Amino acid sequence: MATPAAPRLMLMILSAVFAFLYIPISVLVALSFNESGLPTAWTGFSTRWYGELMHNSDITSAALNTLIVAVVSTLLATLLGTLLAIGVEIRRRKGRFLETIIFAPMIIPDIVLAIALLSFFSLLDVTMGLHTVILSHVVFNLAFVCSVVRARLKTFDWSIVEASTDLGASTATTLRRVVVPVMLPAIVAGALLAFTLSVDEFIIAFFTAGAGRDSITLPMQIFAMIRFGVTPEINALATLVMAVSILALTLSQRLNRGGLPGQ
Amino acid sequence: MSQTFLSLQNIEKRFGSVRAVDGLSLDIRQNEFFALLGASGSGKTTLLRLLAGFETPTGGSILLGGKDISRVPPNLRQINLMFQSYALFPHMTVFQNIAYGLEMERAGRAEIRRRVGEMLEIIQLPHLAKRKPDQLSGGQRQRVALGRALVKRPHLLLLDEPLGALDKKLRGDMQLELKRIQHEFGITFIVVTHDQEEALVMADRVAILKDGKLLQCASPHDIYEHPNSRYAADFIGVMNFLPGILQRDGVRALDGSLIQAGRPAGARDGDKVVVAVRPERLHIGARKDGNGLKGRVVAMAYQGLDLQLHLKSDLSPDPVLVRLTAHDAESNPLSEGDEVSLGWAARDTRIFMA
Amino acid sequence: MQDRKPVYLMAPALGWLTVFMVIPCLLILALAFFRRGIYGGIEYSFTLENLALVFDPLYAGIFLKSAWIAGLSAAIAVIVGYAAAYAIAAAPARRQPMLLFFAVLPFWSNYLVRTYAWIVLLNREGLITGVARLLGYDAEMPRLLYSEGAVVIGLVYNYLPFVILACYAPLSRLNPEIAEASRDLGASGWKTFRRVILPMTVPGIATGFVFVFVLSIGNFVTPALLGGGQFQMIGNLVYAQFLTANDWPFGAALSMILIGIMMGLLTLQTFATERASGARREES
Incomplete structure (x- = not known):
């Protein structure tokens, strides 16, 4: 879009918005390396607080739990979401109902899905723990994987599928040797996105993890910690968590030149 | 084979x-x-x-x-x-x-x-x-x-x-x-x-x-x-179509003249038909044993060695296309606006239901 | 591929969504019509009390407060987000993807961490107070954290990238010749914006507003962390019914209200989108 709008005004707007977006997190990152741990006095660069994190067993076990949840739910969601995307795209008719069901996990407020799952699991008398968090995370993860893969499928040349069949391949072989390899960047991009979402997800985990201390995930741990104020350890932990998300997302974006979902 | x-x-x-x-x-x-x-x-x-x-x-x-x-x-x-x-x-x-x-x-x-x-x-x-x-x-x-x-x-x-x-x-x-x-x-x-x-x-x-x-x-x-x-005649190559009414002794063309042509299978007198002839089968000069048409040159274009003419003729609502060989074109120098008589052989005449 | 294959490909995922999304949501719907047991728990008899309770004056205050805060956050986010999206769309084409990426990047990092960043800035020993003192402001600082303003800032901060995305989409699709045509026909830059560009980008604005509003009104994390429990949003109320007050049927009724607000606004948004795009296309 070419507009006659004043370039200087545009530059001011962009600078202000990016400052608003990035100053808070930059301050956080900077403080995490502050020797004194105080927000007001810089006493020197140090990785001391990162070291302390490693000795906090609450944090390390929560991190391990989060890793388990994220990895397992991502794998499941990637498989289900990819198949779903392929299925939806090769279907000729587009059903409104189907679209709604697929879209719903991305727009239902977290709190609603969270209490719905909590009610569901307790009604069935399921003992809650990491496994119920995994089951729940797959719900929204598969929707996001599906949307990333579908975006790529829109530009997919379906005639290569027919070409593969024409050259003698069965449907399974075509899927394995042609569709999946061509789609792989998008599938991995979707998986990375799902991984980040799962690592960061708090509300649903909070409601579906049950009461046990051994099923606390990292966001739950962070929530518990930040309710009681600012500590240098949280700064370090927050920086780490953010770094993981940003790394995974940048990678996802690279792989999937189409951009992030919603774009 | x-x-x-x-x-x-x-x-x-x-x-x-x-x-x-x-x-x-x-x-x-x-x-x-x-x-x-x-x-x-x-x-x-x-x-x-x-x-x-x-x-x-x-x-x-x-x-x-x-x-x-x-x-x-x-x-x-x-x-x-x-x-x-x-x-x-x-x-x-x-x-x-x-x-x-x-x-x-x-x-x-x-x-x-x-x-x-x-x-x-x-x-x-x-x-x-x-x-x-x-x-x-x-x-x-x-x-x-x-x-x-x-x-x-x-x-x-x-x-x-x-x-x-x-x-x-x-x-x-x-x-x-x-x-x-x-x-x-x-x-x-x-x-x-x-x-x-x-x-x-x-x-x-x-x-x-x-x-x-x-x-x-x-x-x-x-x-x-x-x-x-x-349809086939039109689809393959270029063809001139001259509309007319089928009669016992030929086809009555738009200008009232009679064109010698066969008759389509199953056609009856009074049916609407089209007479068709390829542009390269039209030659300058009237001939005794075939068909002829008169027209005025409205456009000329060289296509390689051939000369392509567009004629306005009373026989057809569309311009009639003529394709002259270099030899023909040289022996009959033409320019836009010239009146010209063309003839073609009976065996080059096709006829279809309109 | 033949017509029946898609079913097998879709079945596992659709099955999953049915069991872990559709059925639980229907369950919540049903729960809203059951009676609360005397010691918490659920008594399986039909009642409309829960829904009636939602409209009790006691809760009406919370609703209005929630709607006010969510509306204010959504309005600010839309104004700032639209300006940012406009500026991005006006940037040279080759820079736009990068600008957009960096505008959206924070959105995908941890929500709690982003909220925490504001605690760091706003708390009594925080950076803003520190800077103010450094600049010689000695008087008593107003309390920054644990206020309504802090909650609004937190919500705007967290959802702004989404609004930028939503507004950028229609702006980037605008054919520059349309704006030029308007100028050519004698409209000023501002008139062109108000009469041509703005109406054509209403769908993005509507999408942005609806999502910020819905996500804010159902939020319980930001009010808890930045509002310090000073006031409640609908989200906090739902949270409380399930985790402390143990009145699940009422919590279910409240969340139905949430869904109702969302669906209502989404319908309005669809309507706005259809009006903006006119009869151009039937289906996306």
Whole structure:
């Protein structure tokens, strides 16, 4: 879009918005390396607080739990979401109902899905723990994987599928040797996105993890910690968590030149 | 050479209420270079997809070597298709693309290497074996697509608008190339095209399709000389049409003159007809034993050695096209606005129902 | 591929969504019509009390407060986000993807961490107070954290990237010649914006507003962390019914209200989108 709008005004707007977006997190990152741990006095660069994190067993076990949840739910969601995307795209008719069901996990407020799952699991008398968090995370993860893969499928040349069949391949072989390899960047991009979402997800985990201390995930741990104020350890932990998300997302974006979902 | 190899018997394909192919029968011979010619929506692509197996007919049967294959899935037919978009696998090299079909036949590695190597020689791309499709030119991609389909030594090769994506000059080269390869392999080729010139140059026989029905099937020469309908006459080559009313002794033209022509099958006196004549069959000067028309030159254009004239004539609402040889043009110098008399032989006159 | 194959490909995922989304949501719907047991728990008899309770004056205050805060956040986010999206769309084409990426990047990092960043800035020993003192402001600082303003800032901060995305989509699709045509016909830059560009980009604005509003009104994390429990949003109320007050049927009724607000606004948004795009296309 070419507009006659004043370039200087545009530059001011962009600078202000990016400052608003990035100053808070930059301050956080900077403080995490502050020797004194105080927000007001810089006493020197140090990785001391990162070291302390490693000795906090609450944090390390929560991190391990989060890793388990994220990895397992991502794998499941990637498989289900990819198949779903392929299925939806090769279907000729587009059903409104189907679209709604697929879209719903991305727009239902977290709190609603969270209490719905909590009610569901307790009604069935399921003992809650990491496994119920995994089951729940797959719900929204598969929707996001599906949307990333579908975006790529829109530009997919379906005639290569027919070409593969024409050259003698069965449907399974075509899927394995042609569709999946061509789609792989998008599938991995979707998986990375799902991984980040799962690592960061708090509300649903909070409601579906049950009461046990051994099923606390990292966001739950962070929530518990930040309710009681600012500590240098949280700064370090927050920086780490953010770094993981940003790394995974940048990678996802690279792989999937189409951009992030919603774009 | 003349035994029937592929036989389409009363094939019908409906999509909902649309009949894409409507009761079509056709026999294709072994080693024939056959062209399916038609405008878009004529059903030619559907017919090709029926042959490849991507669609199943809703009626009739397809016999290949006497066996009904209309319900055999595409991966089990010994028929291969060269796709209009080429449909090369973007993540595989040229070599891998060509090897793919052989791998599906579970050919040994040594055999695959040998046969792909041979094919690369034939399509003249051995130096590009390690390239990916996006590093190839349009003409090179077309060759890879051809090689990938041919390497399986199918009984029948289907080509969907094979030259459509190429520029005009390359197209001419590839037409001859396709003929050469077809000859070398002795495989039956069926080409789908909307380009009549392409069909005339390459094919042994041409079938003209319209609205899912077969209009005419003959050699290019026969169709050109003896089109069986106004549509076929118009579709192949250029044709002048002169409307008139059929009478006992000829056709009463628009200006009231009488044109000598045969009569269409089943036509009666008083029917509306069109008389047709090719532009190159019109000659300057009236003649005693044929037909003639008068007109005024409204435009002239040189096309290579030939001179093309547009005449305004009372015989036709449209401009009459005339194609004069260089020799004719030189001996009769013309300029725009000149009145000119033309004649043509009775044997060059065609007549169709209007 | 044949027509029946998609079913097998879709079945596992659709099955999953049915069991872990559709059925639980229907369950919540049913729960809203059951009676609360005397000691918490659920008594399986039909009642409309829960829904009636939602409209009790006691809760009406919370609703209005929630709607006010969510509306204010959504309005600010839309104004700032639209300006940012406009500026991005006006940037040179080759820079736009990068600008957009960096505008959206924070959105995908941890929500709690982003909220925590504001605690760091706003708390009594925080950076803003520190800077103010450094600049010689000695008087008593107003309390920054644990205020309504802090909650609004937190919500705007968290959802702004989404609004930028939503507004950028229609702006980037605008054919520059349309704006030029308007100028050519004699409209000023501002008139062109108000009469041509703005109406054509209403769908993005509507999408942005609806999502910020819905996500804010159902939020319980930001009010808890930045509002310090000073006031409640609907989200906090739902949270409380399930985790402390143990009145699940009432919590279910409240969340139905949430869904109802969302669906209502989405319908309005669809309507706005259809009006903006006119009869141009039937289906996306």
